[in-house]
Amino acid sequence: MASDCLSLLAADAVVTLVYHNESVLASPSNIAVVLAVPLTALIALAMAHAWDPGVFGSGAEEFRRVGYAYVMVIAALALIGYAVGTAAGQSWVFGALPLAAVLTLFGRYALRKWLHIGRRSGAFLRSVLVAGDIDSVQELIRRTRRASYAGWEIEAVCLADADHAACFPLAIDDVPVVGTDHDIVGLVALHGYEAVAILPSTGWSPIRTQRLAWGLEGTGADLLIAPALMDIVGPRLHIRPVAGMPLLQLSAPNFTRPAWLVKTALDRVLALGVLIVFAPVMVVIGCAIRLTSPGPALFKQTRVGRGGTQFEMFKFRSMVRDAEDRLADLADANEGAGVLFKIREDPRVTRVGHVIRRYSLDELPQLLNVVAGHMSLVGPRPPLVSEVEKYDDGGVRRRLFVKPGLTGLWQVSGRSDLSWDESVRMDLRYVENWSIALDFMILWKTAGAVLRPDGAY
Structure with a gap:
């Protein structure tokens, strides 16, 4: 203030x-x-x-x-x-x-x-007690450790299944299991946890949530309840009372609204501006590629865009000319998860390729795709046709509801170090919660991400 x-x-x-x-x-x-x-x-x-x-x-x-x-x-x-x-x-x-x-x-x-x-550095953290099933608790612990800036320090766990308390682990990812969900109020009073997070779990009823809220009154602890839709946040969730019963209303995602037209216009105008500014840099990169490695400076590859339509995506060539022909010989060295193919020390990458990949300069020609309307500045990672053919029905195809992006949550959250599941979760989170403010935040973070070598290979 x-x-x-x-x-x-x-x-x-x-x-x-x-x-x-x-x-x-x-x-x-x-x-x-x-x-x-x-x-x-x-x-x-x-x-x-x-x-x-x-x-x-x-x-x-x-x-x-x-x-x-x-x-x-x-x-x-x-x-x-x-x-x-x-x-x-x-x-x-x-x-x-x-x-x-x-x-x-x-x-x-x-x-x-x-x-x-x-x-x-360990300051300004809230001590949190988490209750739920083992899988959901483990997922929250991983997320909060990866996003330390959120300010949560999960100090203890209460598991939901009281009938199998004797089989409970002593700890989950080094966080001690201190009891069952029946012990929450007593543990908060004893240890002074600042927040209690209730995750989706079997057997947890609305009346138990109400009684827990009553029991926590006077302890100073906040009660946080995770909805079943874990990755849908922000303006899309609303509490709407109906006949005295509070219901969680989920509004339609923004990509179905006229705001998407604003995004399209901003994408093309900004991409054209950046393309003009970086034109001299792109000329230098193109000359360096041609002088140090036989073959064209630009690499074209068929990718899948919004609605499953295919388009030719442009990149600066960072590999040798016959890289695609040598792909089968490197199948055993694949480090990518899911449908992704990644090798940390790929022998096909040229000397110039290592440099432009480190700082994501090989992506600059994709500005042409943005200006042409095939891609957005921000969006899910543009998948290969072979990757889309391997998509299951677990919601992965929702990535195709929007245009793929030159950058995205995957770019600012680990790049190639992300697992397949994490990459999918990041893309779906973007699709479900898109806003212009989120786009600008990702663009701002991209500048810092490309200057760090982490996950760039």
Whole structure:
């Protein structure tokens, strides 16, 4: 809140002093606007729940709420000015507020990085007790360890099946199993856990959840209940009471809405701009490939796009010319999981290929596919035809509901180090929860991911 207030005051002061100087004090209406602009912006931030502790450090959702608040306050003040027939506040509405929005986002980003650094070093963590089936508990432990920035430290586990308590493991991934789900309230009172997470499990009924909520009253522990749809989050989930019974409403994914047209337009405009900026770099890379390895600089490969349509995807050639012919000879060295073929030290990769793969420069020609409309800047990994033929009916084909992307959640979350299941989960999570804010967050993180060699091979 202090950071947001300082951002508003700084932007207000810049417009007031730089553009108006002494003229502000000479007009009562200007003085009123100077005072009203930061106040109404703070009210808009509060109404957008931008200060909800649950979204601090969460990324896209936090920035989406801030952006929504500023868009709403700018629109509201502009309409009010038009209705009363005055232009007195235009400099502040269209100058101070956009500047304040930028400062607010940068301030929150800086605080978010500071928070994540602290959490990675063991500070600002919430002690959590998890209850559920072994598989779901193990999955949550893996996720929270991989995403340490989330701020969860799972300290203990209560397993759901009380009838087989004698067969319980002593620990799950080094987290001790301290009891069954009947022991949760007593354990929270004894150890002071800050949160209790209930995961989908057999035998867990709504009445038991209600009694657990009653039992945790007064302990200070938050109760978090995971929905059955584990990877659907954010604006798609709503609580809708029907006849006094709260139901979880799942709205349709954004790729079925007109917002997808906005994404398509942004993709093509931004891709064309980036293509123009990087044209000299691409010429240099193309010349380096031709001079160091026989064969063309560009490599074309048939990939599968939205709805199963096929297209020719462009990349800079990073392998020897007969790489496809030598694929069968390397089948035993495959390190990829599922339908993926990956080799960490692939002998087919050229010297220039190692460099451009390290920094994902081999992907730059895919900007042509984005401009042509075959791909998006952000989306699932573009699959090969042979990979799609191996897809089962476990939901993997939902990746084809949207255009494949030049980058995506898979790119910023481990690249080639991801297992097949993790890669699929990342792509499906993107498909289910797409938003423009999520796209910009992934594009921002991509810049950092390509500078790190982790997972690039």
